[in-house]
Amino acid sequence: MCGIVGLVGLHLPQPAEPLVKSMLEKIAYRGPDGSRVISSPDHHAVFGMNTLSIVPNGGNLGPFSSPHLDLMLTYNGEVYNYRALGNDWHIEDLQKKNDAQVVLEGYEQHGMNWINQLNGMFAFALYDVRSKKVILARDRLGEKPLYYRVRDGHLQFGSEIKALLAYASAEQQVTDEFLAFETPVGDQTLFKDIYLLEPGSFIIYDVQTGKLEKRRYWNLSETKNNASDSSEENLEQLSHLISNAVHLQRPNLPFGLLLSGGVDSSTLAYLMKPDILFTARYPGFPRFDETERASLVAKKLGIEHVFVEPSMHDFMLRIDPMMYHLEYYLGNASGLSEYSIYQAMHERGLKIAVGGIGPDELMLGYVRHLLMLEGPDTLTPELALSYKSLIQLFQERTHESMSFVEKYYELVRRGPHSDAAFLYLASLMERGQDLGKLLTQADLGISFPPLLLTSDKLASAFGIEKRSPYLDFRVVEFMYGLSVKEKVSGGETKKTFCEFAKRSGVPAEVYAAKDKFGFASPVMHWLNNGLSNWSEAHIANLRVRPQLQPLFQNDTSRGQYDRTKFQLLCLALQNGIFMHSN
Numbered sequence: 001m002c003g004i005v006g007l008v009g010l011h012l013p014q015p016a017e018p019l020v021k022s023m024l025e026k027i028a029y030r031g032p033d034g035s036r037v038i039s040s041p042d043h044h045a046v047f048g049m050n051t052l053s054i055v056p057n058g059g060n061l062g063p064f065s066s067p068h069l070d071l072m073l074t075y076n077g078e079v080y081n082y083r084a085l086g087n088d089w090h091i092e093d094l095q096k097k098n099d100a101q102v103v104l105e106g107y108e109q110h111g112m113n114w115i116n117q118l119n120g121m122f123a124f125a126l127y128d129v130r131s132k133k134v135i136l137a138r139d140r141l142g143e144k145p146l147y148y149r150v151r152d153g154h155l156q157f158g159s160e161i162k163a164l165l166a167y168a169s170a171e172q173q174v175t176d177e178f179l180a181f182e183t184p185v186g187d188q189t190l191f192k193d194i195y196l197l198e199p200g201s202f203i204i205y206d207v208q209t210g211k212l213e214k215r216r217y218w219n220l221s222e223t224k225n226n227a228s229d230s231s232e233e234n235l236e237q238l239s240h241l242i243s244n245a246v247h248l249q250r251p252n253l254p255f256g257l258l259l260s261g262g263v264d265s266s267t268l269a270y271l272m273k274p275d276i277l278f279t280a281r282y283p284g285f286p287r288f289d290e291t292e293r294a295s296l297v298a299k300k301l302g303i304e305h306v307f308v309e310p311s312m313h314d315f316m317l318r319i320d321p322m323m324y325h326l327e328y329y330l331g332n333a334s335g336l337s338e339y340s341i342y343q344a345m346h347e348r349g350l351k352i353a354v355g356g357i358g359p360d361e362l363m364l365g366y367v368r369h370l371l372m373l374e375g376p377d378t379l380t381p382e383l384a385l386s387y388k389s390l391i392q393l394f395q396e397r398t399h400e401s402m403s404f405v406e407k408y409y410e411l412v413r414r415g416p417h418s419d420a421a422f423l424y425l426a427s428l429m430e431r432g433q434d435l436g437k438l439l440t441q442a443d444l445g446i447s448f449p450p451l452l453l454t455s456d457k458l459a460s461a462f463g464i465e466k467r468s469p470y471l472d473f474r475v476v477e478f479m480y481g482l483s484v485k486e487k488v489s490g491g492e493t494k495k496t497f498c499e500f501a502k503r504s505g506v507p508a509e510v511y512a513a514k515d516k517f518g519f520a521s522p523v524m525h526w527l528n529n530g531l532s533n534w535s536e537a538h539i540a541n542l543r544v545r546p547q548l549q550p551l552f553q554n555d556t557s558r559g560q561y562d563r564t565k566f567q568l569l570c571l572a573l574q575n576g577i578f579m580h581s582n
Contacts, residue, residue, distance in 0.1 A: 002062065003030030003050035003460070004074040004146075005163045006125050008134045009154020023156075023163040024048035030076075030159060032059045032463045040072050044207045045127040046132060047074040054078065054251070054351060054465055060097075064104050070129045071108055073129035075100040077122030077144045078465070080248040080472075081108045085117055100124075105238045114203070115217055118438055119248070119473060123197070125157055132207040140218045140473045141444075142199030142452055143466075149194045150212060155205045160457065161191055161327045165578060170194055172575050174547050174557070180421035182414040183331035183450045183569055190328035190574065199449075218473070221431040221441055225481035231496070238478060238500055245472035246271045255352040256345045259297065259305075263494070264356030264365075266297045267501040268469065272354060277305045278344060280337035285522045287386070293510050296360060298508065306348075308340040312526045315533070319569075325461040325576055328569035330450035331414070333520040333563070350484055353459055357451055358470030362444040362479035363494040364487040368411050369396075369439055372404070373484065378491035380514040405429050408442060414563070416550040417562045436484035477564025527565045539568040542575075 005023040007016055020037050021549030028035065031050025039046045049062035062076040079085070082099035091105050093099065099120070106114040107126060112135070126135045136157055138146050148177040149164050156164050164170070170191040170280075177185045195201060200218035205211075219463055228234050250272055257274035260263045265415040269277060278295040290309065298305035310318070315336055322339050345353055367387045370379060376391045384391065390411075397410035409425050428445040429438040450466075459466040470476075486496045501511040527535045542548050548571070551564055 002052050002076040003027035003163070004046065004048065004063075004076045004123065004125060005158040006047040006074060006204060007154055007156055007167075008127065008207060009152075010044060010046045010127075010210070012044065012046065012154055013152070016043075016212050016381075017037065018566065019167060020046045020048045023158060023166045024050060025132065026162045026166045026497035027158065027160050027460075027473060029463055030460045033179050036061045036063060038063050038065065038072065039068050040127055040128055040129055041133075043224075045072060047072055047125060047127070048174045049074045049076075051142075052351065052463060052465060054253075060101065062100055064100055064112035066104060066108055069423065071104060072127045073100060073104045073107075073124060073127070075103065075124040076146075077120060077139065078249075079103060079118045079122060080116075081119040085423060092199050104579055106253050112202075112217075121467075121471070122158065124327075125179070130165060134205040134207065135202055136197055136205070137202035137217075138199055139198045140200045141471045141476065142449055143456065143468060143471060145453055145456055146197045147189065147194055148197060148203070150205075150210070152191070153211070155221075161459075162188065162324075162578070163196055165170055165191075169579070172571070173578055174571070176420040177424055178419035179412050179415045179550050180418040181331065181562065182329075183446065184328070185421075185424055185446060185449075186298075190571075191578075208242055214332055217405055220444065220476065220480055221437065223477045223480070227481040227483065227486070231486060234482060235496055235503075238475075238496060239503070241472070241475045241478055242469065243271070245469045245475050248472070249469045251352045251467075251468050253352070254350060255354060256341075256348070256350045258341055258353060258355045259294045260356070261297070261510070262356070263501050263506065263513070264359045266293070266506050267353060267504055268356050268496075269301060269303070270501075270504045270506055272469075273301065274303065274354060276345075276348065276350070277301075278308065278341045279305065280308050280310065280341055280521070281523050283309060287526070288520050288522060293513065294506075295509055296509055306344055308335050308337075308344050310340045310521065312530055314340070315369075315521075315523060315526060316531070320573065320577070321459065321461070323570055323573040325457045326454065326570075327457070328574050329567055329580070330454055331447075331563070331567070332450040332454045333523075334451070335454055335458065336521045338454060339461070342464055343460050344461045345464055350464065352465050352467060354467050354469065355455060357455070357468045359479065359494055359497050360474065361440055361533070362470075362476060363482070363497045364436055364439060364484075365494045365497075365557060366443075367541045368408075369436075371411065372408055372439060372495060373435060373488050380491060382514045386424070404435060404438065408439065412442070412446060414452045416553075434484065436482075436487055437480060440480055524563055527569065534567050535565055538567070542568055542572055 030053045032050045033053045047063040051061050065072045079099040082102040086094040086102045121139045123144035125139045125148035173192040201216045204213045254275040256276045259277040259279050277298050282288045283292045301482040371394050398407045428441045455466045498511045
């Protein structure tokens, strides 16, 4: 985990280095082990990088350049298979080089063909002095963020938006998709003219012409299906792939694991044996409490277990710094829990956090997946009670004559209807006939990006790198390729994965649990009760903005899952933090 920034153009503002340094300073917390700014020999590119040293020999400060200074790289993330690639590419003095340097030499040998061989999480900018072109690239799933803007005849980029705001301010924008889905989608952000590079993509910026070209190098729906017709063979293959991913990503220094009490994080605890387990809990709110299962896992493994208990007062104190680091509302219920855990990890001196994100989207672990594939009658009594408002919403908004896409749109839509939002969802679900795959494609485009961005930004706030072994692209492709019956059947979700958890030693109380909580928090309860006046005072000024009227008029059919007031609060805080004080 590092922080990268840069300016690229034929006629950069002069002097450019101090500008890039000021951009870099805005995200200094992403790389507490050193900062550096370098310029290309032709003066058309200035790159900056804040470094967090994790891997062996990681103390080499970026940005990096080739021996002849014709290539320049600024780099954020980890390529876990860099040593194997270095051997394949016959890179000299491999033991003295880190993954960024291997990536740079790989490009010098193979050009853009090398990107499909990288296994990891990354976002980087590479300037080829010979062709006068810059490449901005992001990993397949989008674990590492990268934002960009073309302004004043040149390209600006950074790991976070605040780095771009250090160069020039931006207006707040609210899109129809954001109103409908509670989060920006695709390359959208809530800052005008600032874009998020989409996962599995890269852009090429021609310095001489100013032309920007977008390309996608990976699309999950187009990957090869390696699943078998045999459930046992699939289980063995899944076990092999996850074990290999865990081996690649397990740090050789102390690390913590976010343990929710669910099957995904519990399985990682058994596979990785972290130094400390961290769980968030909220006394008095059993709906958000999985501590009994989490404690069982910790006890059986004999691992130190740390609980964080964020209170309503803690939320009031932390929401401003949380929004500063998140930069805009992302539609994620786990923010407070994650922020509090990363803070506790930082206080323990940890630099790496591991989490279990992935199987819910890829193996269809959410209640909404059960509703779409099997209907509400197959839900257990526990789930039916916990998700009563969601079931009611599904029954009220959908009917038999609707298409599969139309039904899922009504299930994931949190705000007012938007033609643009529906068309975006339809574009995600246009490939293939497997209904399970269609659901995953939709989730990876709408609900998944906020989870990854939240984890990266809040962990980075404390100089912590977040790793997610289930997002190894080989695991992702295999999970995606499994048939629906291997994932959901008879009211059970993630069937093959739960069997893997069982064989990994996870207790039955966890892998066979029929309810699901995760890292959600009682923020909405606080905003509607103890913090009602406080939140209303913050959002009062938004009531005069016509574009936001749909949020004030939004129905509350989602019951306890409605987050409209929190959405408005974050919009107000974003406006106050970034629009008036750059």
